[in-house]
Amino acid sequence: MTDQAPAPYAGPQRVLSGVQPTGDLHLGNYLGALVKFVRLQHEVPTFIFVADLHAITEWQDPARLKDQVREITAAFLAVGLDPKLATIFPQSAVPEHAELAWVLNCVARIGWLDRMTQFKDKAGKHKERASVGLYAYPVLQAADILLYKATHVPVGEDQRQHLELTRDIAQKFNHDFAAPGFFPLPDALTQGPGARVMSLRDGSVKMSKSDPSDNSRINLTDDADAILQKVRKARTDAEVLPEKLEDLAGRAEAQNLVGIYAALSGQTAQQVLHEFAGQGFGAFKPKLADLAVAVMGPIGAEMRRLLADPAEIDRILADGAGRARAIAAPTMAEVRKIVGFWAG
Numbered sequence: 001m002t003d004q005a006p007a008p009y010a011g012p013q014r015v016l017s018g019v020q021p022t023g024d025l026h027l028g029n030y031l032g033a034l035v036k037f038v039r040l041q042h043e044v045p046t047f048i049f050v051a052d053l054h055a056i057t058e059w060q061d062p063a064r065l066k067d068q069v070r071e072i073t074a075a076f077l078a079v080g081l082d083p084k085l086a087t088i089f090p091q092s093a094v095p096e097h098a099e100l101a102w103v104l105n106c107v108a109r110i111g112w113l114d115r116m117t118q119f120k121d122k123a124g125k126h127k128e129r130a131s132v133g134l135y136a137y138p139v140l141q142a143a144d145i146l147l148y149k150a151t152h153v154p155v156g157e158d159q160r161q162h163l164e165l166t167r168d169i170a171q172k173f174n175h176d177f178a179a180p181g182f183f184p185l186p187d188a189l190t191q192g193p194g195a196r197v198m199s200l201r202d203g204s205v206k207m208s209k210s211d212p213s214d215n216s217r218i219n220l221t222d223d224a225d226a227i228l229q230k231v232r233k234a235r236t237d238a239e240v241l242p243e244k245l246e247d248l249a250g251r252a253e254a255q256n257l258v259g260i261y262a263a264l265s266g267q268t269a270q271q272v273l274h275e276f277a278g279q280g281f282g283a284f285k286p287k288l289a290d291l292a293v294a295v296m297g298p299i300g301a302e303m304r305r306l307l308a309d310p311a312e313i314d315r316i317l318a319d320g321a322g323r324a325r326a327i328a329a330p331t332m333a334e335v336r337k338i339v340g341f342w343a344g
């Protein structure tokens with residue numbers, strides 16, 4: 001026994017993140033995740049995948065799943081991911097994700113998974129009827145990240161707990177198999193005003209693909225008319241905007257719209273208040289709607305253009321899958337050896 005700290009990870013930096021193909025992407029996905037992918041691809045080797053293995057934790061129509069993957073890929077490209085810089089791939093094209101997930105299932109503890117709030121939200125009252133996959137989902141997410149030895153994971157605030165679990169799993173693997181520094185302890189990149197975009201209909205719940213009200217979110221595929229309508233209908237209060245950020249406390253809807261404006265315009269919420277202090281939502285909403293149309297409108301149009309040529313999307317995904325496997329396969333080979341598998 002030694003009281004020295006275990007050796008830290010000394011490998012290269014890598015960025016990785018994933019998005020589930022389970023519905024239209026919205027402003028929350030865009031501001032919480034996609035814009036960060038685009039920025040980071042210029043700085044660090046970046047791996048972005050469509051999480052189709054995660055998607056089937058809840059039933060998906062097999063006849064639609066491939067198209068759903070293409071739609072998310074079109075969104076990645078439309079917001080500015082460059083397949084020459086970032087490696088873009090479908091998760092199921094790299095079977096090592098599922099293989100590593102099995103090993104990590106044997107490292108993670110049931111008590112750790114029992115604490116995951118997203119499972120509780122998704123499973124609802126009848127958790128015994130949820131799939132085992134939905135319960136084990138955060139371990140698959142840890143495998144996604146650790147397979148590439150990713151050091152930085154850009155995600156929205158709702159994924160923070162899964163990233164903490166990933167660090168715990170990495171640490172326990174390194175310790176239990178006497179492989180200090182084998183897996184990095186990845187950092188969640190959740191900073192910025194878009195980290196938690198709330199529903200336009202209720203400032204206390206996050207904007208979500210699964211909200212039954214389409215008016216609760218702005219979809220990447222919405223046209224200018226739909227965006228204008230949704231911003232106009234967004235829930236607000238009757239007060240004017242204050243000068244100071246702390247005076248927005250207790251006004252969830254106002255806070256959300258100011259945050260969205262800030263994220264879309266690349267300012268801080270305080271700068272936005274500086275511009276609009278003393279004005280009511282009658283004046284603020286049209287400005288927000290114009291800004292949202294200017295930023296989001298071209299994305300929807302570009303997605304439609306890209307989806308008209310699915311063969312090109314498939315080519316990009318196949319190329320990305322090859323590049324992803326070139327990193328994933330050696331990691332998995334090392335894991336097999338470390339664990340002592342016959343096939344190691």
Ligand code: TYM
Pocket residue numbers: 016017018019020021028029030031032033051054140141144145153154155156157158159194195196197198206207208
């Ligand atoms: P998913 O598909 O639900 O969401 C994709 C990304 O969008 C972010 N996001 C939001 N950000 C701000 N405000 C919101 N209202 C909002 N809603 C969603 C999410 O935080 C996410 O970054 N488990 C992941 C997918 C995944 C993954 C991974 C991510 C699978 N494996 C490995 C990172 C690394 C998920 O369901 O995201």
